[in-house]
Amino acid sequence: MHRSSLADSPLLKVSRPVSACSRCRSAKVKCDNKLPACTACERAGREKECTAANDQFARGKERSYVAALELRIEKLERRLSYARSTKDSVALHGPDEPPVATNSGRKDSMAFIRAAIHRKAARTQENADINTLVSDFGYLAVNTTTRDFEPSESNMTFARLVLAASTNEPVPEPRTTSLPAESAARALVQLYETRVLPLYPAFPGASLHALVSDLYQEHPRSIRSSEYWLFWMVLAIGSAAQSRSRQDEHYTNAVEFVGRALPHADRALKPGYVTQVQSLLLLTQYSMLDPAHFDSWHPIGFTCRAVVDQGLHQDPPHTQQMDQNALDARRRTFYCVYALDRAISMVHARAFSFYDDAVSVAFPSPGQANGIPSGGPIAKPSPDASVALFRLRQSQSDWYQALYQGNPTEPVPDATSFIWQKCFEMWEWSERLPADIPAAIREMLDLELRYSYVYCIASSARGAQMSAYGRLLIFEHAISYMDRIYDTANLAVNAAFYTYHDALRVFFIGSQFVAVLRDAGDLLLSGSPIPMPPSAPGKVSPPPQPVRLDRGTGDNLDRSLRCLDRVKLTLRLYGDRWEDALSLMESFETISSEVWKNLTTRRAMRNAAATGQWQPLPVA
Template identity: 60%
Template sequence: MPRPSFSHNPLLRVSRPVSACSRCRAAKVKCDGKLPACTACEKAGRSNECSAANDQFARGKERSYVAALELRIEKLEKRLQFAKSRKASVALHDTDASAFNVQQMDRRDSLALIRAAIHRKAAQKRETSDVNSLVSDFGFLSVNATTRDFEPISTNMTFARLVLAATTNDALPESDQARLPPRQTAHVLVQHYMDNVYSLFPCFSETSLLTALDDIYQEDTRTIKDSDYWMVYMVLAIGSIAQSKRSQDTHYLTGLEYASRAMNHADGALTPGYVTQIQSLLLLTQYAMLDPAHFDSWHLIGFTARAIVDLGFHQDPPSSSVPDKASLDMRRKIFYCVYALDRAISMVHARTFSFTDDTVNVAFPQASSNGRKSSASGPITGPQPADPALLLFQLRRAQSHWYQELYQSGSVPLQDPISYIWKMCLDMREWQDTLPTNLAPEIRQLFDQELRYSYVYCIAPSARAPSITDYNRILIFEHSMAYLDTVHEIAHGAQNSGFYTYHDVLRVYFMANQFLAVLRDAEDMLLSGMPVPIPISRPGAAPAPPLPRRLQPQGMNGEDNLDRSLRCLDKQIKEMPWGGVDLTQMLTVTTPDNTSQELGLEDEGRNTPHV
């Protein structure tokens, strides 16, 4: 227990000195030392004369009791003053300590920021690791798109050789060295690429392409980079093979030759850590979509997505590090070209995306408003007034949202799947309503096909929305039939317009599969044409999608659903040559693992969207 302070509890009596008072000492009697006078002096009536000598006062100069008390009070006052001064000093010390504590708190805040940065970096590393696992497992060989470990100087295994070894189905035929087509022919192929592919995937500057094309045709000793050779040859290859209507026709063989020449520059074009690597991989992915016999587009887009993440293109850079708006806009275009292809390829193969939308923080690029520059040596025309690429990016973002929710988020059914699906259909329908009226006809037709495919894909039964209503069956019936009829028209057109690839063959299979599935489930209801009331949505929810307008040939307005169904299926049986792939061969489609598989439409499961 702490001892009480003496200053707060002073002694009220003063002890008598040890020595006897002067009268008792003189009388030689015992003195009891009582104050203010001893007992002997009181009995003798001499209390006033009782005084004692002590260590402080000499004999004969003793002070009285009152004087002793005054002295005691003086000492106590001094002690009290000292205590107050000490308390003030302690308070000042506490102020300094509080300032020190504030500094410590600031320091702790800075440490918290550092820890948060470390956690963010760790999350980025985890994301990179996840993307790594999606690309492929190459055993002990580590693939890092920002390292120089794959330089030919340090090892015989270059990154290009690794990519080609992992993604090649059949080797390309050997080609003669550097035999360019006539310049006019090259410009025709470049123009076809610009109109049908570049308008959707502007992954490089058109000026750089035209400059590289002019440099290659110049007969001088100027140095041309491997990435420029790769870009020119791959554009020629894509522009040629995209016009092919049958396997092994002239356009296909010519495109094959250009692609083979591009492979001579693969080591330099696919060097890791540069933007040209992403652009070169994008071109190779586009070519693989047209030539699945030689390249696997799904693994290629996986490599491309890995390079995008490693170079940080999936995040917009800080404004302080952006050199100019044009560079930032091109960076965003490159990212969304990879994003759009990754979403389309993953959906058509019913596989997971290379990266989720949660990891993406990139604004859409600006809509291109200026016309394309013409080459001084060739008839390169201007662009379309609208920007199809930006429209495609927006549609892919919408598709990505519902695909991740319905097909990549587990198997627990949604609480209200019908309302969710109708909301997604409403979002895509609103996107369609905002399409500009000056879109090129082939681009609008391509977007219409994308929407029909998206409607059927979103409405079809899935793990999170397993049930389906009769109204949804009618929607699938009408959209899939319209899609298949339009595909037949495109395949029998005079020339190939738009960017249609091997993946559209897989989409035809998917749409035909869904068409037959709803016929099996509700044959009588669909073929009889019996009207089904439009479901009433709950308050605040999106309305049910409207039924599509029927695409009927002239003179066939009285055709019933049975005749329409038979006519649609009959078209799919007939020969439909397209892009080097016969659409009637979809019953024996080469799967991404390079194995032939019988696809028996009548036996395919409803919850398996694609092969």
């Protein structure tokens, strides 16, 4: 046959199959490779074992490439279906619910395992969240400039958060809904002006008088919640400042006024406004007078957060034109917060809410504290002592951060010279106090100065070892402080802003006095002169000994016993007003008992020797 004819008429033959199915191969029977199942498997009812969708064929001898792809696709689809069913099972059950039973045991078992892992992770995260919230509550990361805290019956507003954190005991419901007599209201406003506003002028006194006039008009204008809060909190602070006992009328009225202010808290403490900072300041000031109902540590923390969020801790840029009066008002508001934060942190031995490095605010211009124009309700406004207080707080902040807030394993370089330098700066501050400051406020500032001397010189983790001269300075300043605070506490009326924190200061001064007597009692009680240590070249010399104001009242032994006694008497007197002061007195009696016993024994021996009733034992 010619080649051309073979090409035109090819010989058609059936190709031999690549491989028989596994059943035919094992049975050694002929397989016709019929799809979807061969005839032999079909007759035996084993069609599923003879399909292209299974893996019963020897690798490398698959029936066809297409069949191999189909097999691979089906395997992948099965895996994908299993993964989806497992995911859906865990998602539908939730982390704390068991999965619904299914027919596939292994799948359900895996779902249980995964659900258990999710539950454990959820519980761990929940515990971590709760611990973080509790431990960091004082620094709660709430943006206080956000104005979405709208009050309602069911949601948590910023004010309710502040009050929940700050309240020690709930304030009783008000007994009345009427305003107090106008004369009584104006008397309390005037008291606030003379005792508090000269030190913390967060708002002008003229606005207080204008508000009182508006409230007592026959047809008053519409009064905002922040103004009601201002009115009632000023009355509460003025009344509490006059209190001498937890049972007297002044304290009862103060709690009543606070109860009248609280319904306005949601609007008064609304974030994003300067009125929020002013309202928080008033809450802080009242909490310093009423620790039974409020803890001052939390309100001042929230106030500092509001100040930072509103940018009051930085002066506006020079490119921003601002009226000088408005700028001074802004600066006064900031430094009122700054001064209270430093005072509260130091008396509680805690860290400041923000460091001085973050502050860039100039001092406000000196002026009248209440800003009442001539012809106002008060003919002569009280002189402004606030700038002097702000400067002292800045000096306190400097050495307190260095000596008490740094790393205790890294002492302050040349700590002794550093302490003498800070004492000299505080002495310079006292010499520059304005001459027209009222006597009561000057006395309060002098107590602050002596308290600062003792605090700065006292032993600290980062300070130098205290010298005998340093102990002598603490000895003299502590006696002077106690003599004056004792007299002040016994006055029928205090003309300055004294709070529960003064009880804490008395306890601190008494504790430091006991410490120096325990460490160097023989030297201090002997009355022997202790020379001033020489100063290093180019360094400030140590401060001189303070002038004694109690000459003629006995030797150092008598002075020491009187000082210890006055610590306890002052704390007992404050205990009538603040119950926590009684706990301080009990603690002081415990820590001073050994020193007290030693001093009384010394005095008995001295008195016996002076009267000739005591004779030393003969030497054997």
